[in-house]
Structure formats: structure tokens, C-alpha cells
Amino acid sequence: MSLIDKAKEISGQAVEKAGDLGGDDLIVNTIIRVAEIQERINALLAEKGCDYRITGIEVENSIPPKAVFSISRESE
DSSP, rough: HHHHHHHHHHHHHHHHHHHHHHHHHHHHHHHHHHHHHHHHHHHHHHHOOOEEEEEEEEEEEESSSEEEEEEOOOOO
């Protein structure tokens, strides 16, 4: 097997692995973990008397997955 053939084989395997990382289970697990973080942080903020809460979450399916939290002040 030539060096170019070996490189093609390895790059094909890398593409397969990257495709596996974006599977449904990974997305679901990421959403669950981020939602748990939101609940935990909001409870800590309330405990400390802070008026701010995480009110929204955006999850980007990338390598690594990315979560963006939206924070707003609670209305009284």
C-alpha cells in the first residue's frame, strides 16, 4: 500500500469518526447535561439572593459541543 493510499484510508476513518460524534445520543446527552447545569446555577443564584437567572440555552453541535447561556434579570 502506497503512502497516498494509506493517507486516504486514514482520512476516511477520521470522517467516519467525526460523523459518529454527531449522533443523536451525543446531542441528547449534551442537552441533558446543559439543562442540569442551568438548574444547578439558577438554584445557586437564588440561594445567594441574585436577581439574575439563566433563561435560555443554545447548543451548537460541533467538536467539541458548545453551549451558550442567555442570562436575564428576574422581574419583581
